Amino acid sequence: MSPSYAVTALPLRRSGATLALALAMIVAMSVFFVREVVDLRHAMGELRRNDTARIQVRNVLLNLLNAETGQRGYLLTGDTTYLRPYVTGSSAVRESLRLAEQSGYGNPGFLANLKVLRQVVESKLAELDHTVQLKQAGKDAPALAVVRTGYGLVQMREARNIIQAEVERLRLARDETMDAFNDRLLRAAVILILILTTVVCMAVHAWRSLSAAARRNSELAKRLAMEASHDVLTGLPNRRFFDKWARRLVAKAQRSGKPFTLLAVDLDRFKEVNDSHGHGVGDEVLKAVAVRFQELLRGGEFLARMGGDEFVILMEGEFSRQELARIGQRLIESVAPSLHPQLADGAVGASIGAASFPLNGIDLEGLMQAADDALYASKHGGRGILSFARPGVGAAHHGHAAPTAGAVGEDEAALQ
Ligand SMILES: Nc1nc2c(ncn2[C@@H]2O[C@H](COP(=O)(O)OP(=O)(O)OP(=O)(O)O)[C@@H](O)[C@H]2O)c(=O)[nH]1
Numbered sequence: 566m567s568p569s570y571a572v573t574a575l576p577l578r579r580s581g582a583t584l585a586l587a588l589a590m591i592v593a594m595s596v597f598f599v600r601e602v603v604d605l606r607h608a609m610g611e612l613r614r615n616d617t618a619r620i621q622v623r624n625v626l627l628n629l630l631n632a633e634t635g636q637r638g639y640l641l642t643g644d645t646t647y648l649r650p651y652v653t654g655s656s657a658v659r660e661s662l663r664l665a666e667q668s669g670y671g672n673p674g675f676l677a678n679l680k681v682l683r684q685v686v687e688s689k690l691a692e693l694d695h696t697v698q699l700k701q702a703g704k705d706a707p708a709l710a711v712v713r714t715g716y717g718l719v720q721m722r723e724a725r726n727i728i729q730a731e732v733e734r735l736r737l738a739r740d741e742t743m744d745a746f747n748d749r750l751l752r753a754a755v756i757l758i759l760i761l762t763t764v765v766c767m768a769v770h771a772w773r774s775l776s777a778a779a780r781r782n783s784e785l786a787k788r789l790a791m792e793a794s795h796d797v798l799t800g801l802p803n804r805r806f807f808d809k810w811a812r813r814l815v816a817k818a819q820r821s822g823k824p825f826t827l828l829a830v831d832l833d834r835f836k837e838v839n840d841s842h843g844h845g846v847g848d849e850v851l852k853a854v855a856v857r858f859q860e861l862l863r864g865g866e867f868l869a870r871m872g873g874d875e876f877v878i879l880m881e882g883e884f885s886r887q888e889l890a891r892i893g894q895r896l897i898e899s900v901a902p903s904l905h906p907q908l909a910d911g912a913v914g915a916s917i918g919a920a921s922f923p924l925n926g927i928d929l930e931g932l933m934q935a936a937d938d939a940l941y942a943s944k945h946g947g948r949g950i951l952s953f954a955r956p957g958v959g960a961a962h963h964g965h966a967a968p969t970a971g972a973v974g975e976d977e978a979a980l981q
Pocket of ligand 1: 835839873
């Protein structure tokens with residue numbers, strides 16, 4: 566299956582729909598949440614007002630009792646120290662009533678009851694005042710007579726009843742508000758959890774889709790980078806990669822003076838394979854040749870496919886002609902047998918041109934030209950052989966230095 570080169574689009578449309586849905590949910594839930602929070606604030610204010618009102622109403626009764634106790638003590642004993650709780654109690658009763666009214670607890674029933682309570686309280690305080698003034702004027706008997714009428718007792722009972730009933734009502738109202746408060750708190754917590762869960766799901770979804778797209782694109786980028794520098798058919802470095810590699814090697818060699826050799830290899834009779842057996846078989850042959858050449862290479866040696874049936878090998882280090890001839894022979898022999906089931910042994914061969922730095926050239930162009938000329942010599946010298954480039958000028962020794970790789974040993978003398 567041929568690889569896909571399509572850049573994976575960021576899944577914006579699909580994610581966009583999911584995102585829009587999630588955002589709509591978040592907005593709706595946020596509206597509910599804000600409403601609950603506002604209601605919670607309102608309920609808290611209501612609780613505070615209720616507490617103030619309840620405390621102050623209860624204080625009315627306590628202060629009224631204080632004032633009455635002071636009045637009774639003074640009337641019975643004449644001791645003026647009783648006048649202190651009487652005076653403070655009386656004024657505190659009015660202050661508590663005022664604070665209860667100003668508590669902000671706006672229940673209409675409560676406000677109406679406060680009005681009634683105020684009348685009863687004022688009447689009770691007037692009775693206390695009257696008796697205290699009679700006592701202060703030395704009229705003990707009239708003062709006690711007023712007390713004995715029981716009028717003050719009735720008012721006190723009335724005030725107590727009103728206050729106790731109101732405190733009870735306020736307590737019930739508080740409990741109701743508290744229950745509603747707790748329900749709202751629970752609802753707000755649930756909505757908040759839903760919002761957070763939606764946000765987390767959105768984030769996970771976005772992260773997963775984006776990282777999947779990014780992963781696919783990075784794989785594609787790697788493959789494209791690989792294919793830009795490598796031959797797709799054989800997987801070998803391509804001409805572009807070779808050019809970079811060779812220029813770096815030449816620069817290094819020019820600095821250090823260390824020699825290296827370039828072998829230009831071209832297959833023989835390859836066109837016939839294509840013509841007789843088809844391009845598919847030709848491709849298989851090229852792949853098999855690449856594998857065989859690769860198997861013969863050692864560390865520091867670089868093999869590239871330049872295009873068609875041309876290969877090039879760079880070998881760092883110093884090699885004698887005999888060594889180069891032996892290497893060439895192994896390369897040539899490697900392509901001879903069993904390249905493809907449809908091909909007879911030796912159907913394809915290899916011709917090689919060898920050029921060394923600095924002997925045959927001191928820059929890449931010169932060396933390539935020298936190796937090409939040597940290759941040309943091999944082709945014209947009968948194919949299936951390695952030829953050496955002419956020293957210094959980059960031209961091959963067509964006549965002398967073009968032995969077959971297999972015949973290197975025989976022609977050794979000519980090569981030296
Ligand atoms: N199957 C296949 N054929 C290719 C590819 N690239 C180039 N070719 C063919 O390889 C052949 C190379 O031509 P030549 O080098 O002239 O053919 P040859 O038969 O080896 O000729 P000599 O080198 O003179 O022996 C041409 O027919 C190209 O079409 C490829 O990737 N696959």
